[in-house]
Amino acid sequence: MSDLTQQHALERLNFTGDTSVADRTSACKNFLQLETSRLKMRHDSGAPGTETAAELAHAVDVMLVQLFECALGTWERANGKLPSSVSLIALGGYGRAELSPLSDIDLMFLFPAKTRASLVQPLQEHLTQEILYPLWDCGLKVGHSTRTLDEVFSEARTEIQSKTALLESRLLAGSASLYETFATSYRSFYTRENPAQYLTERLEDQANRRQKYGGTVFLQEPDIKNGVGGLRDYQNTIWIARVKLDIDDIDELVTQKYIRPNELKAFQRAYQFLLRVRAELHFQSKRPTDLLDLEAQPRIALGLGYTAPELLRRVELFMRDYYRAAQTIYRTSKIVENRLALNLEAPPDAKFSFADIIRSRRYEKVRRIDGFLLRSNELSAGSSRVFAEDPDRMIRVFRHAQRLDATLHFDLQSLIRDNGSLITGDVIRSPDANVSFKAILQEAGSVHPTLSKMHELGVLGRFIPEFDGLTCLVQHEYYHRYTADIHTLNTIRELDDILSSDDPSTQKYRAALRETPEPELLYLILLLHDIGKAKGIRHHAESGVEIATPLLTRLEIDESKRDIVTFIIRNHLVMARFSQKRDVDDPATAEAFAETISEPDLLRYLYVHTYCDARGTASDLWNSYKDTLHQQLYRSTLEYLVHGDAIAARHRKRLQMIRHELIARQVPGVSEDEISAHFNLLPDRYFLNTDQAEILLHLHMVNQLLKTIAATESIGSLRPVVEWRNDLNRSLTVVHIVTWDRAGLFFKLAGAFNVAGLSILSSKVASRGDHIAIDTFYVTEPGGGPVESDKVRQIFDDTLEAALLHDKDLLPEIVAHAEQAASARRYTRDNGRAEMVHATFPPRVDIYHELSMERTIVEVQAPDQIGLLFRVARTISEHQFDITFARIGTERHMAIDTFYIVDVSEGPISDPQRLQNLQDALKLIVTPRAPAHAS
Known part of the structure; x- marks a missing residue:
């Protein structure tokens, strides 16, 4: 020393x-x-x-x-x-x-x-x-x-x-x-x-820890110590070897032939790297941490000598090295664990090698298959030259294992890894190998384990070189939890679950797929859907089609199927964009989406693909609310595709039926004239977008407001009529507000929800011709779920009254509330995360006319900030626009908001300069100005 x-x-x-x-x-x-x-x-x-x-x-x-x-x-x-x-x-x-x-x-x-x-x-x-x-x-x-x-x-x-x-x-x-x-x-x-018991308990502890920390090496924010392939995996290998084999030095694992010299060298080199990463993280931190999170990654990369001028490239190079090191540690630790587990019952003083154990198994019943041996549901090599004799076996072996529901013996796995170089252009173009690979993708319900093992052993990227570009690829998107390769495999696991389980929550997806001519085709689509990311995130759907087209030809995929695959790849982001950023209650949304899709089967594939894609991105990215929007868009679009021109007639018939039923029902306290006025003063789309129970509720609320108007001297002193309804199926609360329409109503409503500490998911606005506004907000508690607290509801009511009746500026109160709430940690962290998020997902404001829907749309994407929604909505109001619909989203500290706007006069927005002025003003707002106010 x-x-x-x-x-x-x-x-x-x-x-x-x-x-x-x-x-x-x-x-x-x-x-x-x-x-x-x-x-x-x-x-x-x-x-x-x-x-x-x-x-x-x-x-x-x-x-x-x-x-x-x-x-x-x-x-x-x-x-x-x-x-x-x-x-x-x-x-x-x-x-x-x-x-x-x-x-x-x-x-x-x-x-x-x-x-x-x-x-x-x-x-x-x-x-x-x-x-x-x-x-x-x-x-x-x-x-x-x-x-x-x-x-x-x-x-x-x-x-x-x-x-x-x-x-x-x-x-x-x-x-x-x-x-x-x-x-x-x-x-x-x-x-x-009892060393066997210790080994069993340690292996169980290993499995539980790995599952707890994400179940994969390839997390966007890995834990250096406890994560899969982290320092603890290396250390655990030493512990179990010490107890079971009575060794002092890890080098003895080579002596006893549990691992090979090159594996030990790579194992130790990877451990060296992770210790160095951990030292850098600790030197830069003020508190103990082993989480390599987004905010730390740029600093750690720079501190370790990654000097690429672009921040994203610097992080990408560093994280690829991290993943490779962690993968080496995980793979080697699993080899040792498996071999020690096989030797679990051996007495502690036994002095035989692993080769002795293999020889002892020769007396078990063996079945010979294509140069491999099947014994007790485990496939092993018939000879060390099994792949050299026929390189196509590098693909067939996985098909055999899948078909037989067999595992690959870890010696066979090592042999596969060692013979990766045999997968040359001849194998890639081999009809036999391609048939085996396509058969793997046809085994509905069990594709993920096979592809995952192929990827783990380095075969998938060699056989599909186009996929290899995704290996260890950091996804610079705020919502992705995994690298691009693991995300892709996760989506395939989701499809396995859909096709193999009886889970009621996925039944609708199973049913949709079974109506397609070939449900298993979606496996190939999912495997290739993000393949364009190897060339960059932007426009990856288009570049993915360019990459996939020759690959599909090489795999001899029929032309009709190729068209389906490339269509879904090109449009794989579209359905999520429509459901999460558009008003799915608006018939114009389904009509516009139907024009993009054109065929029911394409819609069915895309419908299931979108679900698998989201679920494979991060476990918390999909929820019941998003699923409801997704279902609604699917059903309404399918209706357009199937019934076509009959839709308009069906809508007219529905309007007549709703009107007739409400009048026939004789709503207590509401006259037939009031019901007729409700229909005459609101656009048809309100009735098409709103179920009868809500229409009835709104009639009662309007009636209550009209009675208040008749009894008051000043409309300006009118308190809004508010109704709270919990929707347990969607795990949210629907808040209905009926009040006198006025300038800036939306941003004041949004501000009141902010002060009450509630999260807005979406809203829609209906304005009657007599200046009565019917606003509906879908809100949750900050952590999700319906609003149960009477105190919170009272805070909202009091705040709204102060804003509407006394014109109180709510922004200071919004900031004060956010800083007092659970955001203390979130908003006082250093600006490392803000720097990373800003680089990967810079603030963006788009304003455009959606001609197919006859809507003017504002899209805001930016790092979340205290009071962001309030300031955006207020700015829209200050530029003389009204918000008729809003979809509010926050994903991992990123705000993704969509607004439909109209001129306050309800006339057409004909001056492009007004929209440009609004866009410029919003860009100033969404750019974080101070770390204390940025996520």
Whole structure:
């Protein structure tokens, strides 16, 4: 270890019996700051991650030894001889001499067996005060325990985490003989005390942890320590090998033929890289963290020497290296886990290699298939040359495994990975290989496991080179949780679930697909739908068609099917855009969408594709509300495609029926004249977009408002009529507001919801010819769900009254509420996330006439800000436009809002300069101006 560390310790930690605790603490702080700064400089110069971790552990060692010796000295001067021998032992990560700058430090004070607690309690308290207090005052996170030798073994028998922590221990100071007794006894203990159970529990813990942290290496924001392929996977490999094989050095895994030399080298190199990433993250952080989130990635990339001038490119290069390292760790740890699990029942003193285990299986019943051996539902190679003899088997082997519902033996998996270079142009163009691959995509309900394994073993990208460009590709889109390759495979898993399960929630998608001529064709579509992202996110649908067209020819896909595949690829974003940004209640929306789709089967494919695409993006991206919008657009568009010209007649018939039923119902308190006036004063689309129960509710609310008008002297003092209705099926609350129409009504309503702390999902506005406005808002609690609180509803009512009757400016109150609420953490973070989000998803305002729908539409996409919706809506009002429909969305700190606007005079918007002025004003608003107000 560094001579400088020793020199610094001699200069700063030379404690005597007269050195006060305060002076010792101050000296430790100075020493630790000096060493951390020195190590940061070495790290910045490119020092390996293991070196930084070991040097930092050594610095803490030196400090602890000085504190321990000083503590024993002060005890002996005050109390005489120690009542018992004691060892200060490092455990866990610190025990293996690895510390990141913000790592926990685990210590144990060990006493001999049978030592009475009362005998050593004063010494224990003295050591805590003299050693641990200075460390805590230095800002170190120190965990400690005090155990006798027999207590150590008792705890290790019952608690797997303790048993694991004790596997990695070092003597720091104190009794060497006591520690040696512990170390020798503990080694005998863990190798003989049911190692099979320990292995089983550790493997179960591994599986649970991996699932908890996303189930894949390829998360957009991975956890360096606990994530799949993280540091913990590497460390767990050491633990289980130590217990099961009684080895001290990971190199012995090669000696015992559990992994090969090249695998070990890659394993260690990947671990080095992750330790270096973690050190950089800790050096830059003020609190312990292992999450490589969006805000950290640009800084970490730059700190580690990724100097590409464009931020996104810098992050992409860094994250690709991260994913490759994590994938190596995950793959190697799984190899060891699988081989140790196979050897689970072997006695701890067995001295045979893995090859011995394989030989012992030769007596099991074996079935020979195309050069492979099927034994107990596991496929293995008949010889090491099985692929060299016929390279097409590199594809067929996966079809065999899928058809037989068999797993690939891990030796066969290694053989596949080693023979990837056999997948040459000849194999890619081979009719036999293509038939096998297409057959894989036809096995409805079980395609994902096969493609996923092909991808894991490096076959998918070699056989479909067009797909390889997606491997480890960071998706610079705020809503994506996975890399492009894993997102694609996730969408295929969603389709598997649709076609293989009886889940009622996906029944409608199954039914739609079964009406198509070939439901399984959607597997190929999903596999290729994002293939254009290899050339860039923008326009990837169009470039995807260019890439997919020759690929479909190579796979010998029929021309009619090729047309379907390329159509869906080109339009795979369109349905989500219509359902999430348009008024799906408006017949014009379905009519415009139907013109794009043109055929019912194309709609059915796109309908299911859109669902799988969203679900494969992030688990929280799809919800019941979005599903409702999606269903509604599908049904209304299908109606247009199937019935065509008859739609107008059906709408007229429906209007007549609604009017007749409401009059015949004799609505209590509402005259027939009022019902007729309601029909005469509102546009037809209101009745086509609104169910009868809501029309009836609005009639009652209008009647109530009219009675209030008759009894009041000033319309300006009219309180709005408000009704709250919870919709449990959609997990939201529908708020109906009937009031006198006035300028700026929408932004004042939106502001009142903001002050009440509610999230607006969408709204629609109907204005009667007599200036009565009927506004409907769909809102939820901040975390989702219906609004249950009477207090929240009262806040809304009071705020709305202040805004409408007294013209109160709500923006200061909106800001105050947001800062008081749960946004404290969100809005006080540094602007790293804002920088990343701004680079990946810059603010954008589009205003255009949708001619097919005869609507003027404003689309706002921007990092969310406090009061953003209020300011946008107010600006629209200030430019003399009214909002007739709004769809409000917030996805991972991004605002995605759509507004339909009309001139306040309800005439046509004929002056393009007015729209340009509005666009310029909105662009000023959506650009974050201060980190404190940006997500």
